[in-house]
Amino acid sequence: MTKTxxxxxxxxxxxxxxxxxxxxxxxxxxxxxxxxxSADPKAEESIAARAEELGADEHRxxxxxxxxxxxxxxxxxWGGARRQGRYPVLCADRYVIARMGVELAEEVGxxxxxxxxxxxxxxxxxxxxxxxxxxxKPVLAPIRDIQDKENVREYEMAFLRExxxxxxxxxxxxxxxxxxxxxxxxxxxxxxxxxxxxxARVLTAKPADWPREPLSMRLSFENGVPVALDGEKTEGxxxxxxxxxxxxxxGVGYEIYTGDTLVGLKGRIVFEAPGLTALEAAHTAxxxxxxxxxxxxxxxxxxxxxxxxxxxxxxxxxxxxxxxxYLDSSRRRTNGEVELRTGGGAIHAVAxxxxxxxxRAGAVYAQKAAWSGEVAEGFTDLFGQSTVLWxxxxx
Numbered sequence: 001m002t003k004t005x006x007x008x009x010x011x012x013x014x015x016x017x018x019x020x021x022x023x024x025x026x027x028x029x030x031x032x033x034x035x036x037x038s039a040d041p042k043a044e045e046s047i048a049a050r051a052e053e054l055g056a057d058e059h060r061x062x063x064x065x066x067x068x069x070x071x072x073x074x075x076x077x078w079g080g081a082r083r084q085g086r087y088p089v090l091c092a093d094r095y096v097i098a099r100m101g102v103e104l105a106e107e108v109g110x111x112x113x114x115x116x117x118x119x120x121x122x123x124x125x126x127x128x129x130x131x132x133x134x135x136x137k138p139v140l141a142p143i144r145d146i147q148d149k150e151n152v153r154e155y156e157m158a159f160l161r162e163x164x165x166x167x168x169x170x171x172x173x174x175x176x177x178x179x180x181x182x183x184x185x186x187x188x189x190x191x192x193x194x195x196x197x198x199x200a201r202v203l204t205a206k207p208a209d210w211p212r213e214p215l216s217m218r219l220s221f222e223n224g225v226p227v228a229l230d231g232e233k234t235e236g237x238x239x240x241x242x243x244x245x246x247x248x249x250x251g252v253g254y255e256i257y258t259g260d261t262l263v264g265l266k267g268r269i270v271f272e273a274p275g276l277t278a279l280e281a282a283h284t285a286x287x288x289x290x291x292x293x294x295x296x297x298x299x300x301x302x303x304x305x306x307x308x309x310x311x312x313x314x315x316x317x318x319x320x321x322x323x324x325x326y327l328d329s330s331r332r333r334t335n336g337e338v339e340l341r342t343g344g345g346a347i348h349a350v351a352x353x354x355x356x357x358x359x360r361a362g363a364v365y366a367q368k369a370a371w372s373g374e375v376a377e378g379f380t381d382l383f384g385q386s387t388v389l390w391x392x393x394x395x
Contacts, residue, residue, distance in 0.1 A: 022140065203244055223331050240275040
């Protein structure tokens, strides 16, 4: 009896190879593309056409926008941290993709699940661990089966061409991953620690094309959730997509990053996250204003651990649920409006309005005190007493 495999499919080189290879192994292949708000409005059509061209027996398009917003974007914002202080875990969509694949496999009665991750990177761990946690169906990874080839990408391209299939654009130079959160590029000069080409961009414009006029916008929050853009109610995936569209032309969120990967190698990428960078700047400014000193410090500690779990393929670990329970509690006073401004490249939170900022009547930091000089002197004397006494005690 012919077995069915449900394959996560992006239309790129790796997953294109997977369709052809699995069919040659005798599988009935059901491809699925998880759409989350890419830069190309025709992505769904072109990816479906690509699946048909490759001979997929069935193709589905699934919408992950709401799930990515509630399960990834919001906890990321509430945590206020990045992986190694730099990377905004744009890879987190893999967990939603994997879960939707399990749900689809149950619906169509599939015998196995498949993905296009190589044996060289981190995504294989994210997919394998998540799929294994959610189902006992076997996981197929055709790209890992050809890791003995001298040049895997050249082998894939030759395999497809020999069977009359075209090779996706950019496949010979860059590996591109794009979702609602942003875009990641690797390969070519990026891997060699050389200057990335001007074509190594998906969401952001190069500096020469940045508009001359600065851009300002206002983001409103209710209990830590972004709910309006410039006073107009907009939230969820639609808000993040709008921010990507508005800030991409200004080059916001473009970075070159070298990370310590799960497999022990240094991994260098270009990533672009215009909308996520703006949301992060606005929410952080609001949290800094309304939260207590201890809350702000601990929030970052929790956020860093959350990012590590997400990056390291441990999204299904119960610790993530525990961390998110704290983050959910910590957001209850994060209300107000933040004005953002960019002249290109970077974005800054320049004003916070309507927020419940803790203030003491008659006191403004470094400007005006609501206590006497004697009280201040006594405070500094006791606060620094341990340090002063240790120094005076001698060596």
